[in-house]
Amino acid sequence: VEFAAAVGSGTGVLNDTKSLNTDSYASGYYLRDLTKPMFATGGKIETYTAANGTTLPGTLMTDTDNVWTDKAAVDAHYYAGVTYDYYYNKLGRNSFDNAGATMKQTVHYSSSYNNAFWNGTQMVYGDGDGSTFIAFSGSADVVGHEITHAVTERSANLVYSYQSGALNESWSDAMGNLIENKADNNWLVGEDIYTPGTAGDALRSMSNPGAYGDPANMSQYVNTSSDNGGVHTNSGIPNKAFYNFVTSAGVTRDNAGKVWYRALTQYMTSSSQFTDARSATIQAATDLFGAGSTEVTAVTAAWDNVGVG
Numbered sequence: 504v505e506f507a508a509a510v511g512s513g514t515g516v517l518n519d520t521k522s523l524n525t526d527s528y529a530s531g532y533y534l535r536d537l538t539k540p541m542f543a544t545g546g547k548i549e550t551y552t553a554a555n556g557t558t559l560p561g562t563l564m565t566d567t568d569n570v571w572t573d574k575a576a577v578d579a580h581y582y583a584g585v586t587y588d589y590y591y592n593k594l595g596r597n598s599f600d601n602a603g604a605t606m607k608q609t610v611h612y613s614s615s616y617n618n619a620f621w622n623g624t625q626m627v628y629g630d631g632d633g634s635t636f637i638a639f640s641g642s643a644d645v646v647g648h649e650i651t652h653a654v655t656e657r658s659a660n661l662v663y664s665y666q667s668g669a670l671n672e673s674w675s676d677a678m679g680n681l682i683e684n685k686a687d688n689n690w691l692v693g694e695d696i697y698t699p700g701t702a703g704d705a706l707r708s709m710s711n712p713g714a715y716g717d718p719a720n721m722s723q724y725v726n727t728s729s730d731n732g733g734v735h736t737n738s739g740i741p742n743k744a745f746y747n748f749v750t751s752a753g754v755t756r757d758n759a760g761k762v763w764y765r766a767l768t769q770y771m772t773s774s775s776q777f778t779d780a781r782s783a784t785i786q787a788a789t790d791l792f793g794a795g796s797t798e799v800t801a802v803t804a805a806w807d808n809v810g811v812g
């Protein structure tokens with residue numbers, strides 16, 4: 504038998520235990536998930552290790568007894584499954600390409616690497632330096648963020664600089680937090696893997712971008728050439744708009760996700776600016792819920808509040 508689905512267990516970055524979908528072979532198990540709908544056309548979720556090198560994808564993870572102790576690999580694999588499930592079950596998207604492409608991710612990229620990224624083919628996660636960051640795959644919103652970069656690339660393909668780049672970043676932050684779906688409803692980004700020595704802080708805040716020096720209104724837009732035109736800073740403006748929308752009375756998390764996803768995949772393009780994102784989300788809400796709906800009223804007010812008219 505070429506593939507044989509199995510269920511193992513693993514310890515995550517935060518020392519939590521979780522069950523893992525694996526693939527059994529003669530003398531052990533691969534970290535390969537065969538259980539998603541995309542398997543019907545050969546799609547899998549595969550987790551590799553770069554063993555602190557920079558060759559990608561590296562080596563497909565194996566284990567002898569299906570009890571997994573590589574915490575970064577456990578969480579990369581598990582949260583990639585959670586992300587696949589969100590896109591498929593809530594939004595009807597079959598993997599990042601909507602055609603059931605195998606999702607590959609590599610952990611232990613380089614050494615003390617304070618970064619995570621989508622490289623056009625796969626997700627890549629550093630281990631962090633242990634004080635600014637711990638392993639990046641340890642946070643569901645980060646894994647959702649990185650995989651959403653792939654979704655964006657295969658849909659609107661927002662150019663990764665200036666306003667379109669800030670939108671690219673913001674859509675990843677928003678979808679990442681919807682996928683993480685924390686009970687405390689926090690709209691922080693990367694809180695689980697940022698500064699282990701400091702409780703309660705994060706890389707960014709969608710509810711209060713200013714807490715980390717990011718703008719929450721167009722009047723505070725940062726004109727800079729660094730960080731591709733401030734894509735991780737000016738994302739605060741559309742992030743705040745999303746926060747305004749998703750926390751509006753009568754707007755559910757699922758429906759906010761549907762509006763944001765429809766805007767990204769049906770209306771936004773590679774050169775979309777903040778005003779285009781406003782139009783796209785208003786049109787998406789109109790398509791889904793009607794012109795005079797709670798959602799249309801709320802999303803319009805959400806963008807008004809951040810000065811994007």
Ligand SMILES: Cc1cccc(C(=O)O)c1OC(=O)C1CC1
Nearest residue numbers: 617618619620645648692693706
């Ligand atoms: C830490 C980091 C550095 C550079 C780019 C990204 C990037 O993926 O844009 C990055 O990761 C994030 O922002 C994720 C959300 C925590």
Ligand SMILES: [Zn+2]
Nearest residue numbers: 648652672675
């Ligand atoms: Zn990003």
